[in-house]
Amino acid sequence: MSSRERETLPVVRAADLDELDPARRWLIEPLWIHGGVGTIGGLPKSCKSWMAMDVAVSVASGTPCLDTFPVCDPGGVLLYMAEDAAPLVKARLLGLCRHRGLDLYALPIDVITAPTLRLDLLTDQQRLAETVRRQAPRLLVLDPFVRLHQVNENQAGEVAAILGYLRALQRAYNVAIIIVHHARKNGSSTGGLSLRGSGDFFAWVDTALSLRRRQHTLILSVEHRAAAPPDPLTLALLGTEQDMHLGIVRAEELAPPASADLDAMILDALERAGPDGLERASLRAAVRARNERVGEALTRLAAAGHIVRRGDFWVRVVPLPTPDRHRNGNGNSSAVPA
Template sequence: MSADRTEPDGSLVDADGRTVPPEESAWGETDRAVSWNAADLLSVTFEPPRWAVPGLLSEGVTVLAGLPKVGKSWLALDLAVSVASGGKALGKIDLQPGPALYLALEGTGRRLQSRLRTVLAGGPAPRGLTCVIECPPLDQGGADQIAGWLDAHPDARLVVIDVFAKVRGPRPAGMSSYDADYRSVGEIKAVADRYGVAVLLVHHTRKAESDDFLADVSGTNGIAGAADAITVLRRTRGRADGVLLITGRDVDESEHALSFDPAHRAWRLLDQPAGELALPDTRLTILAHLRHQPGQGPRQISDATGVAYELAKKTVTRMATDNQLHTDGKGHYYATDQTEPRPSPPSSALINHGIDGDSTPLAPSPIPLNPSEGTSP
C-alpha cells in the first residue's frame, strides 16, 4: 500500500485517511517516512540538522582528509574529546556535550592512552567518550556494531572512524572502483542518517595538491559524492600552521586558518584569514604589520619590520595590484579588510606625501615683511 500524504509528525497517510503502518510503505522503510506528496511535503516541519561542531560537523558523513602524519588523527581525537566534554572545539567553538564514539583503528590501547593523556593535558577524561581499537568492515558487521552503540546512546553527537580504510572492506568482484567507494561511504551514511548523528571519516589525500581540494581526496569521486561534507587539512612541512578547507550539503564552503600546538598536539582556530598562510614571508610580514599599524608607507614599514626599503616599496605595490592591500593613493597602505581614515579638514600647513608615504609638513609661505615683496597682483 502506498502513502498519499505525510502528517506533520512524519506518519504516512493513504488516500482514505488511514495511517499506513511503516512496514506497508512501498519504499520498504520501517521506521521513518521516505515519500511524500509534493504539496504535503512543503507543509512538513523537519527538525533542523544537529551539529556536533557548529559550522564544521553536522549530522551525516563528513570526510576529513589529509596527507599522512599531517595531524588528522590529533584533530579527530581532540574533536571527540571536546564534543564528549562539552568544551571548545579548536579552542574557540562552544559545544553542547554529548556521547562520542572514537574508533582508533590504526593503533593499540597503549598508544591511544598516551594520545588521550596528551590531548587532555592533565584534565579529566570525559565519561561520555567511548574509545574502540577494533571494528570489522562496515558491510561485515561494523555498521551494525556502530548502530548498536548508538542505540545504547540515543543522545550521541559524534562518531569518529580513524581511519576509513580499516572499515571500508574489499571491493566486491565486478564492481567499479567508483561504485565501491560510493557503496562503502553509503554504508555508514545510512547509519548516520537513521540516527541523526555526525560521523567523521578520517581519510588520506593524494600526494600532489590540486587547485580543487575535492580532487585531493584519495580514491574515486565516489567518496566525495556519497559524503555529506568534505574537509581537507593542509599543512606545510616545518610550519606550525594549517588550513582546513570545507564544503558540503549543510555547511558553507569556507577556509579556516589553524595553528598547531606541538606540546599538546592540538589544532586551534586562528582569527587570521586562511589565505594569508599561503602568502610569501615578505608579504605576510608586511600584512601583519599593517594590521597593527594601518596607513603606513614603505619607509615606515621598512623601518618597523626590517624589510629592505626598496623591497617593501615594490611589495606593497604588487600586493595592492593583487588586492591583498589597498591604498588611499597618497602612499598609505591598509589591509583589504581595513578602511583608511576620512580625509582631515584642510589645514593651513601643506603636507608633502612622498612616494614612500612619509608625511613631512612644509613650512608655511613666509609673510612678506615689506609690502613691496612678494608676487605682484
C-alpha cells in the same frame, strides 16, 4: 491492505515536511553540521587523527574545538582508531584533556577495541549498528577509512555500498559520523575533491575538513553541503609532550624571530624552568621555532657558556656572583682578595 499498496513508498506533502531547527543546525559551529556525515582528509602525517581527537574531546566535554569554535550539542563519542594502539590513543586524549583542564575519566568517550572492523562485511556492519544503538553517541569517529575495508577504493560501486551503509546508520540513530581518509599524494585537486579513491566520497559528505601542510604549519579548509564555510585556518601542533594539541596560530606568531631574539627566548624559558631545565621538544614548544633554528641557537648558547646539556635536558648556567669590591684609601675600587 492489498499487495499493491504494500509495495508503495511512503510519501509526505512538501508543506508537511519537518523544518530545520536553527538551534540544532550545528554540532560545532561552523566546523561540523549537526548529525552530518563527512571526512577529515589529508596526506599522511598531516595531523588528521589529532584533528579528529580534538573534535571528539570537544563534543564530549562541550569545550570549544581548537579552543575557538563552540559545541552546540555536546554528547557521547564513540571512537575506532584502527592504526593506533590503545595506550597511544589514551595518551593523546589525556594530553588534550590536560591542555583544557579536563578529567578524561569524567568524559563520555568510548573506544571500540575490536582488532578489526570491516565495513564491507555484513556481520561487522550489523555489529557496529548494534553498538551505536546501545551506546547512542552524538558522534562516531572511524580512523582511517583504508583500514575499514578490503574493497577497491577506485570502484565507485564498491565504495558507494559502504558509504550508503554509513548514511543509513547516521539517519537511523541521528549520529554524526567522521571518517578519517587519505588524500591523493600526487593530485592537483584540493579540499574534498582531493580525497583518495572514488569521487563518491565528496558527493557523500555533508562536511569535509581538509588538512594540508604549508612549511611548518597546517592549513585547515572547511566545506559544507548546505552552509557557508569559514575562511581557511592556520594550525600548528602546540604544547609539550604532556599536553600536545592542535591550535590556531596567528600571522604574527608565524614570523621567525631574529637569532638574538630566539637566544633570549630560550634563555628566558630555561630560567623559568629552573635547575631541572627543559627537553628540546619542550623548548621548541615554548619558543615556537623550527627544530633546526632551535638546534643552532642551543649550539651558540652552549658555546658561549650560557647553557649546558645534562642528558636530554638543557639547563641555564647561573652566572657566578661578581667579587665584592671596596674602596681603597685613594678612593679607587679594588677587588677583595680571596
